[in-house]
Amino acid sequence: MGAQAQHRTGRVRGDARRPRRAVRRGGDGSGRLRRVLLVHGAGRDRARTPGRPGLRRVHHGDGHHGADRGAGGGRPRTAADRHRPSARLADRRPARRAGRGRARPDPRAGGPVTAAERAAAERVAIVTGGGQGLGRAYAARLARAGNRVAVVDVAGAAAHAAAADIAADVGADRVSAHEADVTDEDQVAAFVGAVVERWGRVDALVNNAGGALLPAAPFDSFDRAEWTRVLDVNLTGQWLCARAVVPHMRAAGHGKIVNVSSTMVSKGLPVGLAPYVAAKAGVVGLTRALARELGPDGIRVNAIAPGYIPVETRKTVHTPRAATALRERMKTEQCLPVVGVPDDLCGAVEFLCSPASDFITGQVVNVDGGWAHG
DSSP: OOHHHHHHHOOBTTBOSOOOEEEEEOSSSSOOEEEEEEEEOSSOEEEEBTTBTTOBOOBOSSSSBOOOTTBTTOOOOOGGGGGSOOHHHHHHSOOOOSSSSOOOOOTTSOSSSOHHHHHHHHOEEEEETTTSHHHHHHHHHHHHTTOEEEEEESSHHHHHHHHHHHHHHHOGGGEEEEEOOTTOHHHHHHHHHHHHHHHSOOOEEEEOOOOOOSOOOOGGGSOHHHHHHHHIIIIIHHHHHHHHHHHHHHHHTOEEEEEEOOTHHHHOOSTTOHHHHHHHHHHHHHHHHHHHHHGGGTEEEEEEEEOOOOOGGGGGTSOHHHHHHHHHHHHHHSSSOSOOOHHHHHHHHHHHHSGGGTTOOSOEEEESTTTTTO
C-alpha cells in the first residue's frame, strides 16, 4: 500500500488506528509549516515529512507517544534539546545510591540523634593494650565517637583506671575493663567471651598491645628468649586476638580489625630494635594475608604504622638523652618538622574502625609526619 493510499484510507496494514497529523517548522529559514504523517509501526512511531524520510520521533516505551517538540505551536527545538533528558526518562532512571547498603541520614530531619550516631552507639570495639600510652588514647577516642569500648591490658589496674576515666566521660555502661595477656590464648578467649556476653557483638578490634619491651641493643646481644618474647607480644598476640574475634564478626557479616605496626619497618631505624622491627614487619604481612582471607566475610583488616610519638612507656627503651636526640632527629627527617602526639594517631584508628572506611582493606597507613616518605 503506497503512501497516498495510506493517506486516503487512513489505515496502515496491521494497525486499525488512524494516522495523526502534526506540523513542523521548516528548517530552511522560510518559517513554513510542513505536514507530518504519523505512521504506527511495530512498537515504534515514525514521522515522515516531504523530502525527509525516516525522521523518527521519541518513543518512551510506556505505551504513550512522546511530545513532538517544536511542533503544534510549541517552542522551536534547539541544539540544547538533544542533551536535555525528557521528564519521563529522568523519572525512570534508578535513584543513585547514597552509600553501600547504608542510608545516609537527612541532616534536615532534625531530632536529637542521627542514624549514624544510633549505629555508632550499637558498635563494640576492643582495644588491647588500652590501659596506658597510645592504647588508652585510642580507647578514649572510640568511646567519644559513640562506640562501646572494652579496655584490655596486661596490667589490670591500668585497664580499670583507663575505663574509669572513660566512664566519667561517656557513662559506665559504655565501657568495660579486662585484665589479660594477649600471648595467652585462654585469657584472650576469656575476655572476648566476656565482651560478647555483655554486649552481644564485636564490631572492631584494635590490636595495639605490644612495644619494644627491651632497651635498644645490638641485634646479636639478644638471647633467644628475649627475641621470642618480643615476637610473641607484638605479632603472635595480634594473631590470637584476631582468631578469637573473627567467628563473631563472621556471624555478623562485618567487622574491622586494625593492627598496629610501625614506620620503623620501612626505615629499619632506630638501630638497636631488631626484634621489634622484625615483629612489626610480620604485622604488615599478617594484615595483608587476613584482608585477603576475610574479605569475603565482610571483615576489613588494615594497619596503622605510627612514627615516633613520645609516650610514657618509651622510657623503658631510650634514656632521656637518647629520647631527646631522637625527637630532634625526627623533626629533621620528617616532611613535617613537628613532634607527633597521640591524638594524631587517634583519627586514623577511628576512621579505620568506622563505616567511612568500608571500602578499604589490606592497607598500611603511615601516620608519621612523612618520615617514611623522607
